[in-house]
Amino acid sequence: MRPISLEIEGLQSFKEKQSIDFETLGETGLFGIFGPTGSGKSTILDAITFALFGDVRRAKNGTQGIININSKTMRVSFTFELLKDGARRRYRVERVSQKKKGSDNIAVIKIARLMELTGLGEVPICDKATDVTNKVTELIGLNKQDFTRAVVLPQNSFHEFLLMNNADRRRMLERIFYLEEYGKLLTDKLNRKIDRLRSCLDTLSGELRGYQDASDEALKEAGKAMEAAAAEKEKALRLYKELELEYNQAKEVWELVKEMADIEEREKHHASSAQDIADARAKLDRADKADRLIEPIRKHKDQTERLKKINVQLAEVQGKLPSVGADLLRYQKSYESFKKERAVKHPELVARKARLEDALSLKDEIDSLKKKLESLTETLTRLKNATEQKNLLIGQETEDYERLVAEADRLKKEWDTLVIDPEYRKHIQEGVRLEDEGVRLEKDLKGLENEHEHLIKMVSESEVRLEQTRKAIDTAIKEAEALTGEKDHHERMLQENKNNYQKKAQELQDIKGVCRVIQLRQDQIRDLKSRMDNAGLLLEKAEKRNQLLIKARDEAEVSCEKYRLQLIEAESMLDRDAALRLAGQLKEGVACPVCGSEHHPKPAHRANLEELSELESRVGEIRSRLEDADKALRNAQAKLLINREQLKAAKLQHDEAREILKAQTRELELERQKLPDALKSLDTDDLATQLEGLERELNLKQKELKDGEKTLSDLSERMKKLNETLSEERALESGILSEIKLGRERVMKTERSLKETRKLWEENHKKVSRFLAEWSISSIRDEMDRLDLNDQRAKAVNKELDLLNQQIGLKESRIGELKEELQAESGETIKCEAEMSHLKNELRTKQIRIHQITGGSDLEDEIRRIKDKLEEYETTERSLEEKIKNLETDHQNLREEESLLLSQKKTITEDMREDEDRMNKAFAGMGFKDTDDVEKAVLSEEESDAWKTRIEEYERAGIRIQADKERITNRLNARTITEEGWEEIREAWQEALAARDASNSEYDIAVHHYQNISMKHQRWLELTRELEEADKKMSLYEQIRKLLGGNRGKDNSFIDYIAEERLRYVAARATETLGIMTRYKYALELDADNGFVVRDNANGGVYRMVTSLSGGETFLTSLSLALALSEQIQLKGQSPLEFFFLDEGFGTLDRSLLDNVMDSLERISKKERMIGLISHVPELRGRIGRRLMVEPPASVGEGTRVFIEKA
Template sequence: MKPIRLKFSGLQSYREEQEINFVELGSLGLFGIFGPTGSGKSTILDAVTLALFGNVERAVGGTKGIMNHFAERLFVSFEFLLGQETYLVERSYVRNKHDDESVLNKGARLVKTGSTVEVLADKATDVTETIERLLGMTFKDFTRAVILPQNKFDQFLKLTEGERAKMLEKIFCLEEFGEELLLRAKNLEAQLQQEIHTNVKLMTQLGDVSDEVIQKIREELQAKKEEIKKKEALKKELENKLKELEQLARIYEEIAVLAKERERLEGMKPQIAGDKVTLERAQKAEPLRSLFNQLEDLFMREQAEAKILAERTGKDRAAEEIFIEAQERLNKAREGQAELNHLKEEDLPKINVAGEYEKQVLTLQAELNNIRNALKATQIEIEKTTALGLQKKAMLEQLETKLKGYEQGLKDLFQVLACREEIDRVLSLLSELENAEKLEREASSFLEEREKVLKREEEELKLILAEKREYFNVDPLKVSISQFMEMLPALLGKVSTEQLKAEELYDHLVYENMAQVLAEKLTENEPCPVCGSAHHPKPAGKGVSSEELGRAKQVVLKLKEELEKLRPWTEKVNIKFNKFQHLQDDVQSLHLPNYEARVKAANLLRHRFIEETVNLKNTVRDILPAALHKPERDMVRMLKEHLVKADGQLKVLTEQKGNLEQQKITVEKDMDELRAKLITLKADKVNLEKNVQALENSLTELEHRLRELLGGLDLAEFAGKVRKRMGQLEQELSEAEKEWQEAAKRKQETAEALAESKVSLLKTREHLAKIRADLSDTAAREGFKTLEEIKEALLDSSARAQISQRIQEYEKNLNHVEQTLLGLEAKIIHQPFNLQEMAEQKELLHKVNREYNEDMRQEGALQKELEDLQAKQITLQELETLNQKFTGRKELVGRLLNLLKGRRFVQFLAAEHLRDMAGEASIRLGTLTGQRFALELDEGCGFVMRDDYSGGQRRPVNTLSGGETFLTSLSLALALSSKIQLKGKYPLGFFFLDEGFGTLDPEKLELVMGALEKLHDAQRMVGVITHVPELKSRMPRYLEVIPAKQDGTGSRVVVKIN
């Protein structure tokens, strides 16, 4: 993950929008952020965490008091690179109207940018959840591992084992090996158990599929197949015999059918004889067809031409009548010629004269309208000028009133501005008070945190002591730590004394036991292994039993084991007690006095602030009474806002007053001009009224002449009436002449057509008579008496062919039937046919078929049963194999579950990561401390400092000084950042250090800077936030933070390059 660009406004001391381009700023791997204390350096980190997680580390509740006092909106935008993808996260807030210190979320969104823009989340909670999912970090993890803010630099170093394990689990994406892996293993175990249960159930459902059952079915199937084979031979024999009988039956049946066909053909002989006569007469009449057709065609033509002659005769008579009527209409139209001439010579010229009159009237009317419009415009201008004069007068009065108001406003502003020094003094005191209260809260919070740690250490120590409560007369949980620690030396001495006594007792018993053993082995006349004597008058008596000796030995071993356990336990208790004492001393000597000093300083400032506020109230009581009802702090801020506003208003009112005085001069000048213009307009109005009267008289005279000329009609009506009548007369004459010409032409055409029809009909009748005579002669020679006989005898070629074909087919069918009957009767000689015998044979075959089909069905059922049993047997074997496999896997999963219980696997992985990280941090720490210090892990994976200058002595990290803690935390943080892979895939490409350099001497500071300058080799961007000016020259590029000013201007950032 690498930052690209950060934008923010309205955040804490920043009022205006600031933009930081990290690509440019961190291009060389290392950059600084410099500025005075309180200027807003750490606010840049707050902007990053606010954009990503909606949270600010130093703010109460994450967002309280983060908005600039002079801003009403807070906006933050952070663009960053994750892998190959670019993301943009934005959030905006507004001030809570009911609580000035609180803010309300007004919008949030997370966008993946690139060739296409994809909105991943658009609600505040969704944005935070998506960011945590993308980075694999929560807000606390991010601030611990990526950004180390003020007073939090050693936080990761001093985390408890559980807290550190959880953090490492998220940072190194070990979740899948913890609860997720355990859940997957449990699910797999349940799944395997379900599979085994299901398979057992399926095996039960399969029933008995043993080899004995299968063999029995196989034998039944073989017997059934032998029976089917016999039935199949009998069936074939019966089928052959029935086939012979059926063939003989078909021959007898065919003979009967042919006999009926022969009888039918014999009945058709008269019809065929008639067909032969008809065919013969048609063949004789065929040569006469041409003449007969001509005769019919001529007869039809004669009828058609006679019809046409009748139609043309009627048309000729109608054309004659139309011609007479057209001649009469033409004569009538020629009688209106005299009226037409009168219209042309008398009425038509009047139109032109009236037109000239109307033009003059229109010209006079236009001129009159123009003058009237001018008169109207002049009147409007007079009214407008009068109204404008009144407006200017009212405006002048308003300007004079406003000027008086501005003079009073300026007087009030001067009274407000006179309080500037006192308001600024109280506001500065308020700022000091709020800083003191902030320090007081931080000291209280830190003291409370230290007391909680102290309480936790005390409880842990008591629990360790309670492990050996059987050695004490009191309950470690109910007495003080000091009382219990006083008993600790006596406890070791007591156990050591008991162990020595037990060993002495055991040695004595062993000695006595050895004497008895030697006495039992003595033999008379053989030397004693102790004294060498061959006689043994007084051997040792009965010794110690083996059971008693064993019990004594067990006591010794038990006390020895207890002592061995007590020594490391005592060392552990001492280490824990030392840590507890150090914490207790820190709280009593450092944190508690610091808190009390902060409280005292804050109380003094509160008292001063109240006194100054009372004085300020008396000063502003008459100037700004509304502010007196606010709480003291809100009142001071409100007064400051009024002061800032008063500065702006003073300038605005001064400018506006000058503008008003200039406007007054301008208005007075305009009023003088309006008075002169009004006099001119009234004179113009009088002249225009005289011109209107003269034009109206001329217009009346012209209109009188025009009415006399047109007889009271207007010109358009008169001209339309004359022209309409002339057109009507001319049209009637033209139409009559045209109609007469068309009637004459039509009369001539009908006469010619009538003469042509008469000639054509005469020729057709002559030809008809000649053809009729020729046909009668030829028909008589062929034996036809009348034309009707010829017509009846004539047949077309297809009809003749059909009759001929019918005759041939009849003769052919009759011959085929007779020949076939002769052949079939020859086949059945000496072969009688019995229908009863064939029926009996069919019934027998049907019975055998039924038996055969039943046997085949039974064979199929047995075959299917055999196949089902064999398939079930295979399925059973497969299920048994599967269950063996599932059972083995289930045992493995059970062992895996046992290993995963209690997060042991995750703790192991986290410990390995931590050990690797501690090794790298130790190398960096050795470089920074001249190989003095090294970082190690104890048995509980807690950090322990090894001091090689003190012979490798090891001590807890909470005993380090401020400078040592800073160097150790820095080394560990650098190692952590180099190991972090966001979501297990993306390397962490940036790291911020906030303060901490002020506790280092120049030599250590030089070593730290040398280490930081080398970090860019690992493709990592490191930002250093400090107020130490000596570091500026070591930074290739840095941000200069310019503090906010008292006039409300917010902090600003400026990029600088060395």
């Protein structure tokens, strides 16, 4: 990190913006920041820290009281470079704060932003205060505390790293050298892995115990059971398929027979609605005829209503005509009389109006003249008033002028009395310096006395705290030992309970598995017994049905034989009567098939032919009965065959079920033998009750386990907190010991300082007394205050004189301007009076002429009266003409309307007569009596649609019924079946189906059992393999933890080793620098606890504690250590630090040692690594070639100013 520039505005003593160019300032590698005490040198380091981290270390809470008292806002902008990936990248961090509303002491962040400066411009990175701080920390790799300990060392803080305790120093080294990854982070990561692996081992062990029944023998037995179930399944499937075809065919025929019965029922219902549909058709037909007549009827009614309206209108028109004619005649006479009057008076009024209008123009001129006179009068009055005001103002301004001149003379005399002799002032200022030094020495003396008392009290309190801390450590150790024993006892008990619980859980799981198998076997046995009972019933029914079918077959064979003999006998008789049959077929004119003659004079007798016909009918009847008997015989034989197969299958099924039942009973007994002795004799319900009791007992043990784990967790947490407390108490003990040692040293140092300060104060008191006697004054401060008051008054008087002289000049100018304005206004007054006289004469002349025209009456009223009269003539004429015209129009309209209404009445009357004749003929032709009869027959659109819909549905239903009958008839194709026959086939098929499903269930159970054991066996192998691998990994983790040294991250020898090596290297580099500065008088080393000690080579190499070093020795050692540390810090492992700041500390060195230090700093500084020193020591200024000079704030309100000075 390399600083480029810094801008400060409004921070502490800085008011106006001040810029610092570090590139120019650091050209030689070493530069200094110089200025008097309180000028603002340390504020520059505060500005850098505030820009990077957002607070000022010296301020309360980091931000209180940091804004300049004369500023409302504060701005700091810091530009720096980082070397990243071999290339330099430039950044700018800027923060702006303002005073909180209502408080001048609290600063709040207004703007915070971090930007990267590239060739394309500024690239924003973040713009929130917290984000900026975090990003800066990430970029430079240091937090604020490490930054102020190793890079920018503020005033009174350069020795912090040297005196830091070992734990804090180790944590700091971990952060700045990125050792966290090898420290607590690595240990925590390893412990997390061990915890996860231990949990995994417990899980694998517990899960493995649940798979101990998945052996190879169990897998083989399950395979054999599955093969046997597969054979049984195949056998049941073959029987089922044999019966399924017959069942499906019988089912189809039976469903078609039932559907045909439903269709016939629908057909009967459909036929019962035929009469209602016929009535509906007649109703629709009559409504259709009425619809054709309804329009003429509606038209006839409309014409009747229209004729009534015309008669009413005609009566109204004929009643208005006489009155309108009389009004027209009366208005015509009035119009003629008005025209005669208007012709006489209108010309006289027009002439009178012209004369009055001429007079009116004169009146306008008179009004204009009056307005001019009024305006001139106002102007004259205003001019006179202005003249009076000007005279008054001139008098007042003259008085003010004389008063100001007198006041100026008085102030000049007072100023002469306030001037002080410069030599006397110089002596008094020297006396004030002596008095201020005395006050400062007295204040330092009191401060040192208070500090001495405070240090003694603090040492005493620290000794008491040390005794209390040691007692607390002993108590914590005893409590830790007790807790450790209690925790070990709980761990042993918890492990025993856990093993017992897992054993009980596994036993319960095994019992549950056996119980499930027993329940399954019992269900299968009950199902087999039910199947055997059903098979026995079916077997009994089949045997009875077989006897009945044999009897039916024998009866059908007897019937067939009887009808066959009757048919043979009837056919032989029919052959013998063949001639009679031929004679019955002869027709006259048709050739005989025997002789060929077309005439048949003696055919067989008719009676013989009738006997022949009866014989033929008998033969046909016997043949039909024979066919029915033969069909019945075939049907009986088929049923007998089917029944015999069913009987055979039922017997086979019954026998197989008996064998399976025996096997299941044996397996049930074998499963019962797996149960504990106390459970073997229990039935299923008692067994379930016992299992519930075992489960409750197991749940109680599980709850006890959880309570035990919680207790163990609480003990571990208490142990952890106790160990943390013990560590804190031991750290506190170490800190208190250091405090006591440091406090005793500070007491001795304070006593020496107190003695020196008291001596200086006594010398100063003597000097002040001699000064007061020499100048004969009682108090130097009072005299200086008097001189300051005189200076202030003289300055105020001088300022008042300048102001009075300006006012006097302004008064002189103002009086001259007023006199000039007064002279101009007098001329304007004379001119205004002459113009007013001329206008008054012209006004009198015009008024006399108007009086002559009007005779004294009001001119505008007379003109208005004449205009009103002329307008009245025009209005009256227009009104009479319009009224006559309207009456003529109304009279003509009434005549035309009367003629039109008479014509319409005649036409409508004739049309109505013709329409009535046509309607009466239509009524008679369509069967209606009158209009009311037609209207009753009319149906609404909804009613008509409803009847039509019902008829259409009736017709469609008939069509569907016929179509369904044909469809079912075609599908049956002369097939049929009775309900008894269907039930027999269905029952046989259902029995086959039940047998098939039972065999499938047995097979699925066997397959599931085999697959379950197979999967558990595979998982058992996997768990065994995973457990072996986890054990190996746990062994490796334990070895790594032993190498890291420590338990649960409380101690880490690995990180201690790395940090120690880093610290030894830093100490070695610091020793080189310290040797150069002290001419190898001192060396910095590490003791056995890795704390810093100083080897005093000038005293035989004796080792001294760093707390025993003097101020100068502490400064040199801390400076060497800080330079070595900053040299080694890597920013993100890539960029070295390129600057170092040190604030004060050089005042503790003598001249020789100061030269050595500067020689060393000049040698180790270079352009690539800037070193900045802040000091008020004059000797340093001559040794450093680049200097930043800091001027303190001026008394007139200006802030601190800076500028670069080159040697």
